[in-house]
Amino acid sequence: MTLLELKNVSVHYGRIQAINDMSFTVEEGEIVSLIGANGAGKTTTMKTISGLLNPSAGSITFNGVDITKMKAHIRVVQGISQAPEGRGIFPGMTVMENLDMGAYGRKDRSGMAKDIERVFDLFPRLKERQKQYGGTMSGGEQQMLAIGRALMSNPKLLLLDEPSMGLAPQFIRQIFKIITEINNQGTTVLLVEQNANQALARAHRAFVLETGAITHSGTGKELLANPAIKEAYLGVG
Amino acid sequence: MLGGQQHGPPSISFATVTFTVSFTKHQEEQMLSAAVPSLIHALPMVVPMDDSWISFDVNALAQNFWSATFDGLTFGAIYALVALGYTLVYGVLNLINFAHSEVFIMGCYGVFFTLSALNFGPSAPHLSFWAIVGNLVLALVVAMIVSALTALIVERVAYKPLRKRNAPRLVFLITAIGVSFTIQYLLYVWRGPSPEPALTMFRPTPIFEVFGTIIDSQQIVIVVAALVMMVVIDQFISRSRTGRGIRAVAQDPDTATLMGVNKERIIITTFVIGGLLAGAAALFYVMKIPSGVQYNGGFILGIKAFAAAVLGGIGNVRGALLGGLLLGLIGNYGQVLLGSSQWTDVVAFVVLVLVLVLRPQGVLGSSLGRSKA
Numbered sequence: 001m002t003l004l005e006l007k008n009v010s011v012h013y014g015r016i017q018a019i020n021d022m023s024f025t026v027e028e029g030e031i032v033s034l035i036g037a038n039g040a041g042k043t044t045t046m047k048t049i050s051g052l053l054n055p056s057a058g059s060i061t062f063n064g065v066d067i068t069k070m071k072a073h074i075r076v077v078q079g080i081s082q083a084p085e086g087r088g089i090f091p092g093m094t095v096m097e098n099l100d101m102g103a104y105g106r107k108d109r110s111g112m113a114k115d116i117e118r119v120f121d122l123f124p125r126l127k128e129r130q131k132q133y134g135g136t137m138s139g140g141e142q143q144m145l146a147i148g149r150a151l152m153s154n155p156k157l158l159l160l161d162e163p164s165m166g167l168a169p170q171f172i173r174q175i176f177k178i179i180t181e182i183n184n185q186g187t188t189v190l191l192v193e194q195n196a197n198q199a200l201a202r203a204h205r206a207f208v209l210e211t212g213a214i215t216h217s218g219t220g221k222e223l224l225a226n227p228a229i230k231e232a233y234l235g236v237g
Numbered sequence: 238m239l240g241g242q243q244h245g246p247p248s249i250s251f252a253t254v255t256f257t258v259s260f261t262k263h264q265e266e267q268m269l270s271a272a273v274p275s276l277i278h279a280l281p282m283v284v285p286m287d288d289s290w291i292s293f294d295v296n297a298l299a300q301n302f303w304s305a306t307f308d309g310l311t312f313g314a315i316y317a318l319v320a321l322g323y324t325l326v327y328g329v330l331n332l333i334n335f336a337h338s339e340v341f342i343m344g345c346y347g348v349f350f351t352l353s354a355l356n357f358g359p360s361a362p363h364l365s366f367w368a369i370v371g372n373l374v375l376a377l378v379v380a381m382i383v384s385a386l387t388a389l390i391v392e393r394v395a396y397k398p399l400r401k402r403n404a405p406r407l408v409f410l411i412t413a414i415g416v417s418f419t420i421q422y423l424l425y426v427w428r429g430p431s432p433e434p435a436l437t438m439f440r441p442t443p444i445f446e447v448f449g450t451i452i453d454s455q456q457i458v459i460v461v462a463a464l465v466m467m468v469v470i471d472q473f474i475s476r477s478r479t480g481r482g483i484r485a486v487a488q489d490p491d492t493a494t495l496m497g498v499n500k501e502r503i504i505i506t507t508f509v510i511g512g513l514l515a516g517a518a519a520l521f522y523v524m525k526i527p528s529g530v531q532y533n534g535g536f537i538l539g540i541k542a543f544a545a546a547v548l549g550g551i552g553n554v555r556g557a558l559l560g561g562l563l564l565g566l567i568g569n570y571g572q573v574l575l576g577s578s579q580w581t582d583v584v585a586f587v588v589l590v591l592v593l594v595l596r597p598q599g600v601l602g603s604s605l606g607r608s609k610a
Contacts, residue, residue, distance in 0.1 A: 050495055051494075052491055052494060052495070071499075072494045072495065073494050073497045073498055073499045073500070076495065076496065076497035077497060081495070082495045084491065084492055084495055088489055088491070088492035088495070090484070090485055090488045090489065090492070091488065092484065092488060093481075093484065093485075093488075097481065100481065101481060101485055101493075101496045101498075102496055104478070104481070104482065104485075104496045104497045104498055105496075105497030105498075106497075149496070150495075153496075153497060
């Protein structure tokens with residue numbers, strides 16, 4: 001079943017068009033990767049889906065509901081959760097408070113307790129550091145916290161904006177392993193990445209974004225094998 | 238213009254009597270300043286009192302140290318309550334809400350009309366203790382509601398439309414100043430240039446003595462009530478769900494939205510909290526300066542409260558508290574040390590400048606978002 005559908009979406013920053021007539025879908029249970037260089041419109045796409053930006057044209061449907069005009073904070077309750085680019089950890093809040101923020105829109109205490117357990121199972125490091133301030137943690141730990149926090153709203157769709165940015169290679173592998181695990185637990189994942197290698201290897205389907213439009217699409221494996229993509233994004237060829 | 242007592246004869250001790258004595262002078266001053274607000278207000282300060290017009294009277298400070306301290310804390314508590322409104326709004330919107338002084342003065346009018354309707358006048362009322370308490374609580378509630386409503390209306394009418402259009406920050410600032418003047422002169426048109434008749438809420442009675450200084454009931458009421466409110470606000474910001482939302486928006490509005498925080502609601506809440514506290518400050522202000530209800534009466538107090546917020550570290554809740562108390566104390570010490578109440582603001586602002594030269598982020602520095610509270 002289609003969980004998320006973008007239909008002919010365009011996004012402008014003032015007069016500058018960042019996204020041009022973009023359409024794609026995310027099916028329930030998938031990992032979908034959007035890859036592209038700096039300025040291709042990856043983060044713009046994410047912000048448009050989570051509601052921080054409004055499209056100038058086109059429509060977005062989530063779980064059968066048209067959410068094009070829906071306010072961002074309500075989309076969270078509907079089941080879209082995003083770990084933003086640059087992680088967006090609240091530096092003056094503890095790990096636990098950051099996780100609580102992820103559940104801001106929720107009222108079911110038993111469900112929240114279960115999700116906290118889930119997050120601590122996925123990221124035992126966060127459990128050890130519960131009382132530490134977010135701003136004092138390393139980049140890798142902050143990324144774990146950002147993903148854990150996004151899971152605290154128990155989303156149907158998890159949006160990850162460059163989860164590997166600025167991380168050491170062993171952390172990158174670990175993060176992607178955990179992303180696969182989250183997906184296996186039943187959460188649909190849409191991620192954008194510059195690190196095309198891991199993003200394509202882990203994805204069911206993927207799209208290549210260039211200057212605000214999709215130029216290639218296919219399964220992760222197909223795109224990994226595509227010579228043009230190899231050359232442009234994988235640093236080989 | 239917080240400081241009826243500040244224009245009184247310097248030799249007078251600060252408690253009780255001061256206000257009745259200095260009250261007429263204060264009124265004169267206010268009438269003068271109503272004509273040409275800033276110029277005339279500054280004028281008396283540059284006129285030498287005698288041939289040696291800057292002299293440090295250390296003896297006087299030593300003698301009056303404790304009375305200056307307690308009186309300074311009383312004023313400081315009022316500054317701090319108003320400063321919280323500046324600091325909270327700054328933390329969330331990065332906006333210096335210059336209209337906050339009018340939010341405060343509207344609360345003063347709320348106090349004035351409530352107590353006038355309850356037959357309070359220039360002389361202390363002949364009522365039982367509990368009747369006075371009841372009336373003051375009623376005035377407090379009215380003032381808080383009036384100020385909160387004013388803050389809310391200012392936000393909706395002046396700032397929200399600008400946010401919708403993504404206006405640059407300078408536009409917000411000019412709008413804030415414009416709103417401040419608009420409300421001031423609406424009050425002027427409505428109530429005229431002179432202050433409202435004085436209201437005495439109760440006759441301050443000595444409660445106890447510390448280091449030979451009598452602490453009166455008025456000082457106790459103001460300081461204790463203000464401290465209780467500040468503790469409540471501090472705990473609310475650090476512990477409640479809404480408080481967490483306020484801190485989240487202050488640190489990173491976009492990420493807060495991604496967590497499901499309704500930014501608009503948080504902004505409204507912040508303005509309302511600031512208004513409630515300004516309303517409370519209004520009651521204490523009128524208690525301390527019975528003739529201070531005037532169309533531009535919020536202006537100087539607003540500047541001082543804003544200075545207090547900056548002194549403590551703007552955007553920081555505990556900084557506003559500390560800055561308010563410090564500013565109250567410093568002004569009072571300076572006034573005793575230099576021998577004239579006209580020095581109060583000079584000393585307070587000179588110290589402010591010095592502190593900011595050494596520590597531009599304020600004493601406690603960190604912002605609302607980063608504060609670990």
